[in-house]
Amino acid sequence: MKGGLTGMDRISKPTNADSEAFMPQQSRMQSIASAIDETTSGFNLMKWLGERSYVFEPIVHFLSKKAVPQHRISIWYYFGGLTLFFFVIQIVTGLLLLLYYKPTEQEAFSSFLYIQKEVPYGWLIRQIHSWSANLMVLMLFIHMFSTFFMKAYRKPRELMWITGFVLCLLTLGFGFTGYLLPWNELAFFATQIGTEVPKAAPGGEVIVELLRGGEDVTGATLTRMFSFHVVLIPGITLLVLSAHLLLMQILGTSVPIGYKEQGLVKGYDPFFPNFLMKDLIGWMIGFALLLYLAVNLPWELGVKADPLAPAPQGIKPEWYFWAQFQLLKDFKFPGGELTAIIMFTIGGVAWALVPFIDRQSAREEKSPAFTIAGVLVLVFMLVESYRVYLEYGF
Ligand code: HEM
Numbered sequence: 001m002k003g004g005l006t007g008m009d010r011i012s013k014p015t016n017a018d019s020e021a022f023m024p025q026q027s028r029m030q031s032i033a034s035a036i037d038e039t040t041s042g043f044n045l046m047k048w049l050g051e052r053s054y055v056f057e058p059i060v061h062f063l064s065k066k067a068v069p070q071h072r073i074s075i076w077y078y079f080g081g082l083t084l085f086f087f088v089i090q091i092v093t094g095l096l097l098l099l100y101y102k103p104t105e106q107e108a109f110s111s112f113l114y115i116q117k118e119v120p121y122g123w124l125i126r127q128i129h130s131w132s133a134n135l136m137v138l139m140l141f142i143h144m145f146s147t148f149f150m151k152a153y154r155k156p157r158e159l160m161w162i163t164g165f166v167l168c169l170l171t172l173g174f175g176f177t178g179y180l181l182p183w184n185e186l187a188f189f190a191t192q193i194g195t196e197v198p199k200a201a202p203g204g205e206v207i208v209e210l211l212r213g214g215e216d217v218t219g220a221t222l223t224r225m226f227s228f229h230v231v232l233i234p235g236i237t238l239l240v241l242s243a244h245l246l247l248m249q250i251l252g253t254s255v256p257i258g259y260k261e262q263g264l265v266k267g268y269d270p271f272f273p274n275f276l277m278k279d280l281i282g283w284m285i286g287f288a289l290l291l292y293l294a295v296n297l298p299w300e301l302g303v304k305a306d307p308l309a310p311a312p313q314g315i316k317p318e319w320y321f322w323a324q325f326q327l328l329k330d331f332k333f334p335g336g337e338l339t340a341i342i343m344f345t346i347g348g349v350a351w352a353l354v355p356f357i358d359r360q361s362a363r364e365e366k367s368p369a370f371t372i373a374g375v376l377v378l379v380f381m382l383v384e385s386y387r388v389y390l391e392y393g394f
């Protein structure tokens with residue numbers, strides 16, 4: 001830019017963010033008018049954009065208020081951002097897959113093969129969508145357990161935990177509904193077993209019909225799962241996620257109990273731009289890993305589902321449902337399935353209400369009983385999942 005005071009300097013450079021962002025309407029209009037006068041002599045895109053950059057200042061101002069504490073376990077603060085990163089990848093690749101994918105019993109598998117074999121880079125987009133789904137769920141589990149062990153759910157962050165819990169259910173819903181979409185044999189029979197589960201509970205038939213769009217898994221189920229996957233679940237997720245992130249911004253990042261008193265907090269990183277830049281490094285590492293997996297360990301295509309064929313051996317769900325799957329298998333006695341469902345429901349409700357049950361942490365006192373309970377839940381899930389791995393492989 002040539003010398004002299006530019007429009008950008010006049011409008012947004014005197015960066016007292018407070019006074020700029022909340023400049024009275026009249027003086028802001030005057031600034032815009034003078035900037036417009038200046039641009040009439042010749043059009044300069046950068047200048048034009050610079051003059052209008054003040055509209056972002058309230059956002060930057062809002063973001064810059066947050067600071068992230070630095071201490072020996074602050075590494076765990078990266079996993080919410082990583083979950084978010086893989087979710088964004090899911091949206092972008094999912095929208096690209098939508099250009100060619102056809103959600104009908106006749107065409108789903110062939111459109112899926114077409115994406116994989118004919119569409120330029122279709123195989124890459126599909127592999128990225130599949131791997132990023134797995135990485136998103138993995139990051140979400142790490143994020144959930146780390147916030148649990150750091151007691152980040154305690155007062156005043158109860159709603160962060162509740163919205164997070166709902167996001168966990170929605171993400172598992174994404175995985176479950178997406179699994180059927182390629183309409184291959186494995187997905188077909190796994191969905192048949194998965195959607196059968198609610199039948200063991202009183203009134204469960206209604207849920208089974210709601211999921212399947214009829215008594216059995218058919219083309220109607222595929223269309224239904226498709227609309228859940230690309231419309232209903234994304235819509236609700238965007239709403240709940242906005243609430244989760246807004247709450248995060250307003251409440252700020254928590255510090256583990258007792259850390260401040262013991263002088264373990266070394267300092268604070270302003271979120272914008274310092275911590276965001278560090279987040280960016282995490283995302284680049286995540287992206288490199290994602291590309292490596294997508295290119296070197298492609299997910300198999302399988303064979304087209306044949307609803308009339310008998311179920312093949314070794315049908316199992318995605319790894320993130322293995323613990324529930326194994327528990328149901330362990331409870332194969334009369335009334336066992338219902339007992340397992342009741343256990344999971346009670347466990348799930350207790351997990352969701354943890355911030356209200358753990359009264360000690362709400363008073364900023366350590367709550368070892370909850371740490372032990374969390375370790376038991378984690379060990380149970382890992383052992384049950386490992387048993388499925390031993391029996392079926394990956
Ligand atoms: C789609 C899923 C999710 C996304 C994208 C997400 C995103 C985030 C982000 C970006 C943060 C701030 C950075 C951080 O502390 O890691 C955060 C914080 C938090 N999240 Fe999540 N989250 C998700 C799911 C969950 C789940 C499943 C839970 C727990 C059940 C949860 C509970 C929390 C809590 C308690 C905090 C506050 C952490 C603190 O103040 O130290 N979130 N989340």
Ligand code: HEM
Nearest residue numbers: 090091094095097098101133174175178179181182230234
């Ligand atoms: C708005 C966002 C999303 C859209 C528009 C979308 C769209 C799609 C489409 C069109 C397919 C079928 C194509 C195919 O099978 O390769 C698909 C498959 C799938 N989606 Fe998504 N998706 C989205 C988000 C997600 C998320 C967040 C997850 C998981 C956490 C996920 C998990 C899956 C899985 C596991 C498959 C099956 C992949 C396969 O075996 O090829 N999707 N998705």
